Amino acid sequence: xxxxxxxxxxxxxxxxxxxxxxxxxxxxxxxxxxxxxxxxxxxxxxxxxxxxxxxxxxxxxxxxxxxxxxxxxxxxxxxxxxxxxxxxxxxxxxxxxxxxxxxxxxxxxxxxxxxxxxxxxxxxxxxxxxxxxxxxxxxxxxxxxxxxxxxxxxxxxxxxxxxxxxxxxxxxxxxxxxxxxxxxxxxxxxxxxxxxxxxxxxxxxxxxxxxxxxxxxxxxxxxxxxxxxxxxxxxxxxxxxxxxxxxxxxxxxxxxxxxxxxxxxxxxxxxxxxxxxxxxxxxxxxxxxxxxxxxxxxxxxxxxxxxxxxxxxxxxxxxxxxxxxxxxxxxxxxxxxxx
Ligand SMILES: Nc1ncnc2c1ncn2[C@@H]1O[C@H](COP(=O)(O)OP(=O)(O)OP(=O)(O)O)[C@@H](O)[C@H]1O
Ligand code: SF4
Ligand SMILES: [Mg+2]
Numbered sequence: 001x002x003x004x005x006x007x008x009x010x011x012x013x014x015x016x017x018x019x020x021x022x023x024x025x026x027x028x029x030x031x032x033x034x035x036x037x038x039x040x041x042x043x044x045x046x047x048x049x050x051x052x053x054x055x056x057x058x059x060x061x062x063x064x065x066x067x068x069x070x071x072x073x074x075x076x077x078x079x080x081x082x083x084x085x086x087x088x089x090x091x092x093x094x095x096x097x098x099x100x101x102x103x104x105x106x107x108x109x110x111x112x113x114x115x116x117x118x119x120x121x122x123x124x125x126x127x128x129x130x131x132x133x134x135x136x137x138x139x140x141x142x143x144x145x146x147x148x149x150x151x152x153x154x155x156x157x158x159x160x161x162x163x164x165x166x167x168x169x170x171x172x173x174x175x176x177x178x179x180x181x182x183x184x185x186x187x188x189x190x191x192x193x194x195x196x197x198x199x200x201x202x203x204x205x206x207x208x209x210x211x212x213x214x215x216x217x218x219x220x221x222x223x224x225x226x227x228x229x230x231x232x233x234x235x236x237x238x239x240x241x242x243x244x245x246x247x248x249x250x251x252x253x254x255x256x257x258x259x260x261x262x263x264x265x266x267x268x269x270x271x272x273x274x275x276x277x278x279x280x281x282x283x284x285x286x287x288x289x290x291x292x293x294x295x296x297x298x299x300x301x302x303x304x305x306x307x308x309x310x311x312x313x314x315x316x317x318x319x320x321x322x323x324x325x326x327x328x329x330x331x332x333x334x335x336x337x338x339x
Pocket of ligand 2 (some may be wrong): 286295320
């Protein structure tokens with residue numbers, strides 16, 4: 001196993017609210033190897049964005065409490081001095097969010113912002129940086145890049161802004177790209193183009209954490225998949241193992257509601273019966289228990305993330321006997337069809 005590029009251990013994020021402390025991320029551990037694509041899925045509110053914002057130290061609100069360890073290339077990002085952390089964010093880790101305005105400043109032209117990004121990590125003249133910025137905008141498919149580089153973010157469409165943010169990411173060939181639903185707000189054609197750009201970045205060696213509601217995207221580009229529920233990992237493993245032999249009842253729910261081959265491609269995460277758990281309302285044991293048809297007495301205790309026998313890192317947190325899972329999933333599917 002190569003040394004992980006990013007190694008998150010026991011990450012906890014809680015918010016102080018009027019009604020008390022709520023824990024949005026509850027002991028999350030994950031790792032990403034150099035060049036690897038980790039797809040992160042889970043319903044709304046499962047803690048995907050909050051955990052990545054914590055990794056990037058972008059949760060600056062004084063009511064937020066973050067603990068755990070975030071090792072990136074051997075350093076703990078959670079204890080790094082602010083200045084070094086900013087350098088890591090600019091040079092080594094790039095971010096693409098659903099709302100590209102998070103990464104763009106409204107008061108500067110797009111070209112200027114990309115050129116600044118280049119100059120932040122390379123000793124090049126302003127002129128050289130400007131022409132590189134134009135080239136990058138053109139590389140990401142922005143027509144008439146010379147003129148567009150002089151435009152302000154609000155003069156760009158949503159898809160063009162997202163491309164500009166990806167151009168910024170490309171400009172520093174980051175070791176890691178963290179992308180949080182980068183294509184959700186875009187139309188299908190632009191989505192495909194943005195995904196191609198991300199694939200290209202990956203082909204050039206950047207590892208990725210890709211948060212998405214689109215199981216199709218995960219099945220296409222992720223090397224490994226991590227399924228989150230209630231701020232914890234429900235299941236994780238190599239893509240093939242998770243798609244072909246999912247082990248956790250929550251993952252069954254996600255996959256079994258995906259239309260069969262030939263049907264319309266599902267762009268949003270499927271809905272599963274019952275309400276997602278809210279961070280302030282976690283039951284004491286398995287967070288999925290209130291919605292799980294297979295819950296039993298043991299589920300009142302917290303299930304630990306446990307590896308299966310394959311030795312491929314496929315793990316899940318559920319009390320069901322490991323050998324019964326495939327049969328139980330089949331019978332769960334049949335009950336679903338019957339009801
Ligand atoms: N500032 C805050 N104060 C209190 N709770 C918060 C705050 N920010 C986020 N949360 C809560 O943390 C939980 C996790 O939120 P998060 O945004 O990480 O979910 P997510 O998995 O990214 O969902 P989505 O798929 O909708 O983007 C949510 O229940 C959210 O309400
Ligand atoms: S631990 Fe129990 S409640 Fe949780 S998913 Fe497994 S069977 Fe269902
Ligand atoms: Mg989110």
